[in-house]
Amino acid sequence: MSRFVYADNAATTKMSPVARKAMLPWLEDGYGNPSAVYRIGRDARRALDGARDQVARAIGAKTEEIFFTGSGTESNNWVLRGICERLQGKGKHIITTMIEHHAISRTLEDLEKQGFEVTVLPVDKYGMVSPHVVRAAIRPDTILITIMFANNEIGTIQPIAAIGDIARERGVLFHTDAVQAVGHVPIDVELLKIDLLSLSAHKFRGPRGVGALYVKKGVKLPAFITGGGQEKGHRAGTENVAGIVGMAMALEDAVQSMEQNLLYVTELRDKLIAGMLQLPAVSLTGHPEIRLPGIASFAIACIEGEALILMLDAAGIAASSGSACSSGSLDPSHVLLSIGLTHESAHGSVRLSLGEETTEADVDYILEQIPPIVEKLRAMSPLWEERVDA
Amino acid sequence: MYSEKVMDHFANPRNVGEVPNANAIGEVGNAKCGDIMKVYMRIEDNIIQEVGFKTFGCGAAIATSSISTEMVKGKTIEEALQLSNRAVTEALDGLPQDKIHCSVLAESAIRSAIGDYYKRQGIDPEPILGCAKDCGGGCHHH
Ligand SMILES: Cc1ncc(COP(=O)(O)O)c(C=O)c1O
Numbered sequence: 001m002s003r004f005v006y007a008d009n010a011a012t013t014k015m016s017p018v019a020r021k022a023m024l025p026w027l028e029d030g031y032g033n034p035s036a037v038y039r040i041g042r043d044a045r046r047a048l049d050g051a052r053d054q055v056a057r058a059i060g061a062k063t064e065e066i067f068f069t070g071s072g073t074e075s076n077n078w079v080l081r082g083i084c085e086r087l088q089g090k091g092k093h094i095i096t097t098m099i100e101h102h103a104i105s106r107t108l109e110d111l112e113k114q115g116f117e118v119t120v121l122p123v124d125k126y127g128m129v130s131p132h133v134v135r136a137a138i139r140p141d142t143i144l145i146t147i148m149f150a151n152n153e154i155g156t157i158q159p160i161a162a163i164g165d166i167a168r169e170r171g172v173l174f175h176t177d178a179v180q181a182v183g184h185v186p187i188d189v190e191l192l193k194i195d196l197l198s199l200s201a202h203k204f205r206g207p208r209g210v211g212a213l214y215v216k217k218g219v220k221l222p223a224f225i226t227g228g229g230q231e232k233g234h235r236a237g238t239e240n241v242a243g244i245v246g247m248a249m250a251l252e253d254a255v256q257s258m259e260q261n262l263l264y265v266t267e268l269r270d271k272l273i274a275g276m277l278q279l280p281a282v283s284l285t286g287h288p289e290i291r292l293p294g295i296a297s298f299a300i301a302c303i304e305g306e307a308l309i310l311m312l313d314a315a316g317i318a319a320s321s322g323s324a325c326s327s328g329s330l331d332p333s334h335v336l337l338s339i340g341l342t343h344e345s346a347h348g349s350v351r352l353s354l355g356e357e358t359t360e361a362d363v364d365y366i367l368e369q370i371p372p373i374v375e376k377l378r379a380m381s382p383l384w385e386e387r388v389d390a
Numbered sequence: 391m392y393s394e395k396v397m398d399h400f401a402n403p404r405n406v407g408e409v410p411n412a413n414a415i416g417e418v419g420n421a422k423c424g425d426i427m428k429v430y431m432r433i434e435d436n437i438i439q440e441v442g443f444k445t446f447g448c449g450a451a452i453a454t455s456s457i458s459t460e461m462v463k464g465k466t467i468e469e470a471l472q473l474s475n476r477a478v479t480e481a482l483d484g485l486p487q488d489k490i491h492c493s494v495l496a497e498s499a500i501r502s503a504i505g506d507y508y509k510r511q512g513i514d515p516e517p518i519l520g521c522a523k524d525c526g527g528g529c530h531h532h
Contacts, residue, residue, distance in 0.1 A: 304424055306448035307400070314401060324424045325448035325489075332424070344421040380406055381446040382428040383421055 003316040005362045009294050010152050010180060010353035011320055016205035019250035023207065026242035034239050035228065044241050051248035055212055058255045059197065060188035067213045067231050068244050069224075072179035072200030073103040075213040078224040078235070079175045079196050080107045083144045084116055085222055087173075091141025092116045095172075097129045097158075098338040099151050104177055105334070108146075121147075126287035127156035127339045135166045142172050149178035149197075150185070153322050153335045153351060154286030155295030157185065164193030173219065179203055179211075183254035184292055185262070195219050199251075201243065205355075206250035210243035261356050265293040268354050268363050272296045275367040279374060281387070285336060285349065294355055299341055300348040302384035303377040305332075308350055311377070315369045322349040344383070392449060393483035399453035404460050409442040413510055416502025419495050425451040427499040429459065433507050436466050443499070450489035454496035457481050462500055467507070471519070473500055 006014065026047065032040030034048050049063075056063045069075045084094070096108060098120050108118045119137045123129050129147060138145075145167050150157045160176060167174035175196035178187060182197075183204025189197055195216045202208040215221050227236030254261070273296050276282055281301035300308065305321025312319050322333030324347060331337070332346035341349075352366060378384035392400070407430075414431035425447030432440040441463050445455040458478050462470040475493035479485050485493060505515035 302446060304447050304451070307452060310397075310400060310449045323448070325450075342422075343424070347421070347424040380403065380444055380452065382417065382426050382444040383446045385444060 003365065005317045005358075005365055007352040007354060007358070007362070007366060008318045008320050009355035009358075010155075010203070010292075010351060012202045012208060013205045013355055014357065015207060015246065016250050016253055018253045019206050019246040022249040023242040023246040026245055030241065034241060035230070044239075047241055047245050048239055051244045054248035054252045055199075056214075058251045059182065059199075059214060060190050061214050062217060065214055065217055067215060067235055068239060069211040069213055069235060070209060070240070071211045072101075072177070072198050072203070073211075074224075075198035075200070075211045076101070076103040076177055077107050078213055078221065079198065080104065080111060080144070080146065082221040082224060083173060083175070083196075084111050084114075086220055087143040088116075091139075091143045093119065093139050093142045095119045095121065095134065095137045095142060095145045095147075097121045097123055097147050099123050099127055099153075099156075099335045100146070100148055101152055101177060101179070104146060104148070123156075123338055125340050126290075127151055127154045127285075127335065128287060128290070129158055129163075131159050131162035131166055134163050135170075138166070138170050138172055142170075144173050144175060146175040146177070149176045149181035149187070150292050151286065151335060152180045152295075153333055153349075154297045154339065155180075155291035156287040157181070157290050157292065160194070161192050167195070168193040180292060180295075183251050184258070184294065186258065189214055189216070196221075201247035201250060204250055204254045206247040207243045210240055210247045212247070257356075262293050265354055265356060265358070268358055268360060269293060269296050271360070272352060272354070272363050272366060275363070276370070279371060282374075283345075285339065285341070294353045295351065296354070297349065297351040299336070299345040300350060300374060301345065302381045302387055303348050303374060305347060305349050307377055308348075308373060311373045312369065315373065317366055317369060320351050320353075322351070323347045391486065392453075393485075395457075395481070395483040396450060396453040396485065399456040399482065400449040403452055403456040405442045405456065405463070407442045407444065409440045412440075412442075414503040414507035416499050416504070416506050418498045418502050419447070419451075421446065424448070425492065425495060427451065427455050427495050429455075429499040429503040431462075431503050431507065433467065433504075436468075438462050438465055438467070438470055447492065447495075448489070450485055450492040451495065453482060454478050454485075454492045455499070458493075458496035458500055467504055470500055470504060473497055 032044045034044040173195045179200045182199040197214040201210040223234045285297045305323030306325035324332045336346035409430040412430040417428040419426040428444045430442045441459045443455040475497040478493040508515040
């Protein structure tokens with residue numbers, strides 16, 4: 001079987017040709033250190049400035065509000081640890097949700113051990129947090145609200161504008177982990193009243209290992225990595241020029257073609273969802289409409305996710321699952337449990353995430369390959385036998 | 391990373407399904423933990439004439455079910471009771487550390503089926519088998 005269908009774009013994406021092309025000079029003759037005063041150093045510096053401008057424009061920020069980092073995870077760590085350090089005199093309370101990425105949740109667990117108090121808000125069956133619940137959780141000692149823009153497992157998009165309004169009105173800083181959303185859905189940090197935002201290049205067809213953090217002007221964040229004076233002394237270390245340039249080009253490209261991509265990918269996703277829901281005992285996870293264009297996620301009763309992923313792999317399809325076996329942990333995904341799935345159902349989760357390069361033929365192929373695989377696994381499953389007998 | 395042997399047994403599992411006129415049926419694991427193995431045997435003249443399985447679980451769970459049924463087929467009860475999770479793991483050219491649990495489950499499933507056979511013969515399996523390995527409850531790391 002030589003056919004390959006990549007349906008794991010939420011894990012990472014294939015680099016866009018424009019990003020790749022933009023990077024090449026900086027991997028070749030453009031090797032100057034951006035801090036150097038001579039020509040090739042200045043050239044690299046100019047490239048960084050241009051990239052910062054591009055990233056800022058893509059999210060409605062000002063150039064000086066963008067800091068480059070090494071990943072979305074790093075951006076999240078910087079915000080959480082930095083705000084806690086800076087504002088601990090004012091208060092030690094942070095608000096978050098049950099469905100955050102580990103880059104947020106585990107960092108907060110760490111901060112809890114250091115004496116910070118974290119309120120973890122529940123979500124509804126679609127994985128949506130209620131703005132009213134956010135409002136009610138704010139206390140005089142609340143220093144930060146951190147709520148993801150869109151979820152990586154089930155695709156649900158949060159009511160960010162409403163939360164931004166509340167946070168601004170109450171004078172609490174608002175951070176959003178927008179790693180899955182940036183480059184896929186429109187984002188304007190001014191309009192949405194976002195104070196801090198994390199993004200990661202490899203989720204929008206830039207290179208892996210580069211990210212950025214938006215820090216609203218006036219918000220003071222301490223240095224995260226000390227050393228040389230890079231990133232205004234806030235994130236020292238010689239810059240990954242090629243990676244940063246690739247990120248900026250990929251993002252600019254993604255924003256320019258967003259309207260068209262959004263329509264195209266959403267249509268493919270909905271076709272995939274409709275096709276999958278034809279199968280018996282399969283349900284959609286996440287919100288049916290308010291979700292990322294590329295993410296189609298399901299709970300398939302009576303089978304285990306890793307087995308399904310391996311069989312899909314044998315058929316040339318790359319996908320992922322939130323089952324315990326796939327995640328290498330004791331429990332299935334916390335996100336799936338948070339939306340009310342039982343452990344059993346969560347073990348049978350699958351996420352198919354599409355992108356601009358996905359074709360309708362790819363979706364047809366997935367829909368052709370999945371039913372016999374599900375049937376084969378169910379024929380082997382004692383749970384399915386019980387269910388059919390019942 | 392799975393060995394080729396694991397992938398082979400996962401992709402082409404041997405002895406899938408129920409066995410007609412089974413007189414030994416054992417089930418171990420639970421859905422909450424993400425793996426259940428059910429083993430069916432027809433035992434005659436102290437020999438496992440036929441064996442089959444149904445498994446809900448990951449790649450390693452299916453592969454260990456497949457190979458363990460293969461390893462006890464045609465064997466005497468005493469020989470089958472000698473099957474260890476270690477032997478199952480070795481026969482598969484190894485398992486990732488976090489999947490060793492599946493080989494333990496496979497061993498338990500075989501023993502559980504034999505225990506059922508003893509019960510049907512009016513023999514108390516406890517003194518022979520001891521407490522099945524799975525009786526601790528709670529999810530193992532897998
Ligand atoms: C919502 C979310 N946050 C953070 C991250 C981490 O980003 P990175 O891989 O750049 O560290 C991811 C990616 O897996 C994600 O989906």
